Amino acid sequence: MTDNNNGVLVVVEVEDNQPIDLGLEMLALARRLTDSMGGSVTAVAFGTGLETIGEILIAYGADRVLINDNQIFANFHAEAWLPDLAKIVAEVAPTIVLIGHSESGTDLAPRLAFRLDVDVATGCESIDILNGRPHMTRSCFGGLAREVVTFSKSPALATIRSKSQQSLTPTTERSGAVEKLSSILDVNSIRTRVVSREQEKAAGGVKMENAKIVIGGGVGLGGPEGFKTLNEIAELVDGAVGASRAACDLDWCPRSYQIGLSGRTVAPELYLAVGISGASHHMAGCGNSKTIVSINSDPKAEIFKSSRFGIVGNSQEIMPALAEEIRKLKA
Ligand SMILES: Cc1cc2nc3c(=O)[nH]c(=O)nc-3n(C[C@H](O)[C@H](O)[C@H](O)COP(=O)(O)OP(=O)(O)OC[C@H]3O[C@@H](n4cnc5c(N)ncnc54)[C@H](O)[C@@H]3O)c2cc1C
Structure with missing residues (x-):
């Protein structure tokens, strides 16, 4: 040098x-x-x-x-x-x-x-x-x-x-x-003054970047209710919840959930992508995850190309059922 x-x-x-x-x-x-x-x-x-x-x-x-x-x-x-x-x-x-x-x-x-x-x-x-x-x-x-x-x-x-x-x-x-x-x-x-600070509570109490399991929700969740189920599952598995930009833009979840090129970067053991199409902007923030599992109603969805396992189906039926199964296993 x-x-x-x-x-x-x-x-x-x-x-x-x-x-x-x-x-x-x-x-x-x-x-x-x-x-x-x-x-x-x-x-x-x-x-x-x-x-x-x-x-x-x-x-x-x-x-x-x-x-x-x-x-x-x-x-x-x-x-x-x-x-x-x-x-x-x-x-x-x-x-x-x-x-x-x-x-x-x-x-x-x-x-x-x-x-x-x-x-x-x-x-x-x-x-x-x-x-x-x-x-x-x-x-x-x-x-x-x-x-x-x-x-x-x-x-x-x-x-x-x-x-x-x-x-x-x-x-x-x-x-x-x-x-x-x-x-x-x-x-x-100093010309600017911080008036207040708010710390968002991460689902399961785990910071997204440190979580071994991250569950990402997209437009295919169908609404903010879908994120409630994701949060519930994240709490059960000590994971964290993230989202696509489109879901954040719709105000279904806090902006801080956004994963991707203009959001946060995660590389967990398991990334569960729910109702996310798999746009390159999103994959830039989760593509290095060890295992990607995705749930999408469209069998031709781009996300399946990056997934180790893919489930073709309706997230609004699959996620509550998954939450129920995990609850049973934990009990
Ligand atoms: C400069 C720039 C930066 C960007 N940065 C980011 C970023 O950081 N992060 C990011 O995520 N995006 C980013 N985007 C946006 C990105 O290109 C996509 O528009 C966005 O990721 C799409 O979000 P989505 O997959 O939730 O929605 P959509 O593309 O609308 O996909 C929804 C998916 O849900 C599926 N679906 C529908 N109904 C169901 C159901 N009932 N059950 C299961 N699946 C269902 C559909 O088949 C579809 O695949 C950026 C774009 C630009 C131009």
């Missing part, structure tokens, strides 16, 4: 004082990149109550952890994070900055790129070093093709899709440095 290669900076989001899985997955990618191009892996975490996060991030692959533990960072606020993050990037001078392709990350990354006057590739699935330069791969044309982008400016910023990487097995044998930072934020410089 370049002579002044300072490796990869990973921005790790924190929930309940713990790094989110996506942060750990990005550390694995950062390790792979530094193995290939040299340099070290620096992780940065903003939040409160971050006493143990340094050890965790080192165990998962960081060489150095920078912690900005401050009440003002208790909740994500892009404007509040930017001055500190821009300063950290300037000091660390990484070749690549990895940010999660999450609600927060997709808000933060373009702002950071603008502030640093560099480019950003959002929604990346992998990064490779070719001819000494990071090349980012991501979906395009509604998930039907992949494009590879590279930048001439440094650092290269990229947001990384959840479950596109596998986190490393943590080991306490790894060593690294943990440094606490003081914020340079002038709170008076």
